[in-house]
Amino acid sequence: MAEASLLDVKGLEAWYGESHVLHGIDFDVRKGEVVTLIGRNGAGKTTTLRSLIGVVGKRRGACSYKGADLLKVAPHKVARLGIGYVPEERGIFSSLTVLENLLFPPAWQAGGMAVEEIYGLFPNLKGRDSTSGTRLSGGEQQMLAIGRILRTGADFILLDEPTEGIAPVIIEEIGAALRILKDRGMTIILVEQNLRFAASIADRHYVLDQGKVVDEISNNALDANMDRLNRYLGV
Amino acid sequence: MTDIFGVPIVVLLGQLLLGLINGSFYALLSLGLAIIFGMLNVINFAHGAFYMLGGFAAWLLLSALGIGYWETLIAAPLMVGALGAVVERLFLKRLYRVDHLYSLLLTFGIALMLEGLFRHVFGAAGKPYPIPPSLTGGINLGFMFLPMYRAWVIVASLAVCIATWLAIERTKLGAYLRAATENPGLVQAFGINVPFMLTATYAFCVGLAGFAGALAAPLYQVSPGMGPSVIIVVFAVVVIGGMGSIGGAIVTALALGIIEGLTKTFYPAASSIAVFVVMVLVILIRPSGLFSREA
Secondary structure: OOOOEEEEEEEEEEEEOOEEEEEEEEEEEEOOOEEEEEEOOOOOHHHHHHHHHOOOOEEEEEEEEOOEEHHHOOHHHOHHHOEEEEOOOOOOOOOOEHHHHHHOOOOOOOOOOOHHHHHHHOHHHOOOOOOEHHHOOHHHHHHHHHHHHHOOOOOEEEEEOOOOOOOHHHHHHHHHHHHHHHHOOOEEEEEOOOHHHHHOOOOEEEEEEOOEEEEEEEHHHOHHHHHHHHHHHOO | OOEEOOEEHHHHHHHHHHHHHHHHHHHHHHHHHHHHHHHHOOOOOOHHHHHHHHHHHHHHHHHHHOOOHHHHHHHHHHHHHHHHHHHHHHOHHHHOOOOHHHHHHHHHHHHHHHHHHHHHHHOOOOEOOOOOHHHOOEEEOOOOEEEHHHHHHHHHHHHHHHHHHHHHHHOHHHHHHHHHHHOHHHHHHOOOOHHHHHHHHHHHHHHHHHHHHHHHOOOOOEOOOHHHHHHHHHHHHHHHHOOOOHHHHHHHHHHHHHHHHHHHHHOHHHOOOHHHHHHHHHHHHOOOOOOOOOO
16 A cells, blocks of 8 residues: 555654653554554553544644644544444443434434435344443443544544453454455554454554553465564563 | 321321422522532532522512513523523532532622522512412312412422423433533543533522522522522432432422422421431431432
């Protein structure tokens, strides 16, 4: 892919209160790519995503996206640029039903999926409209969290550990859905600890350690670099 | 004339009506207090002061500018709400990240300052506000005489309370508000301007207090002390109904108004503590409040 970057992050630093969490993150994502951020717990993967959408305290650096600097965009306007965020804790609202959760985020761009299409992608959600959102299983909540973003017309998705604590069967279904989204031209940043899952959809992997990007490995070169990768991840 | 436990039925009904009217004011005030607590996590001690401001706004609009009751009923809440928005933007929003106690102390301080200021400028004596000509007189119900203005107070406050409840429980905007109390960061990530929504919520709720103050002006006299005298009961209502429960606040407010009225009829000596006895019982039996979702 020789296309210019859709997202170009340079020297991104971030703080939670007094603690300095990101110490200069550099990476880029091209249109239509699936890029993962991998690394140990506490390496700064989640914080990187949260910095992009502006829910951390202080940030510094540059994140250019579609010609705008994300660090200068008000947090509530990031979604309007077509960025969809699926948080690690999934963020399903307990006071809303499945359908209400699905319809919750406003659609900011044209081209979002219809509810029926989303049910086609995640059949588990079908027929559960009036169930309270948090009564779904963890895997179904994950599907709902991804599904509600697809409705908004977002074409750039930030996915934080979609496989964490989820049954293998459901992981496969989520993987299949993400591959369909990728084929449709969706750009995805995937934070993942499950290397096998990451390798099944990603184009490139960035390795994070102690708030910095320490390596970049293309998915084709993954097998050849397994030793190096395992050293980073400390397995 | 029929008696119930030695009390003439006319007296009983009269006290019930008074109770219902007090309950209507409790409802308007505790509704706002419950929403502010539920959405902003702020225990708004300034609520009584905003109620007082509503009353003074009505009195000043009439005595200084000659603006009539119906215009005032719109203008007073808007003025009080605008002041609330300023308070939220300048002070309260800086305190969301720290302990509840800070916003409680801030709003308590604002209440003291506002009451002190108005006492200094206008004196402690009550200012009379005439009942609007279109609502004078009353209806003879056969068993009792119902003054028009009192009926209007009950109808108006119930309508406002129910509309507010519907807006929060049944509309998309309300869904945003409810979701923002669960996870404000995520609601913001979906493109919704949460800080603005919080300002608007605070402004709306203190605006409700201002509306109550304007509504109260013709019934009670407008005075700097009208806030403190009602706010303690209103806090009790919110505690009994369950902090943050909006429907609970409305139902509890009306019920307590009626309980107060009944106590006044049958055992007047206890009337001023009836609400608090109920509060103690509720805290003992169901500490999170009668209508709270968790229990």
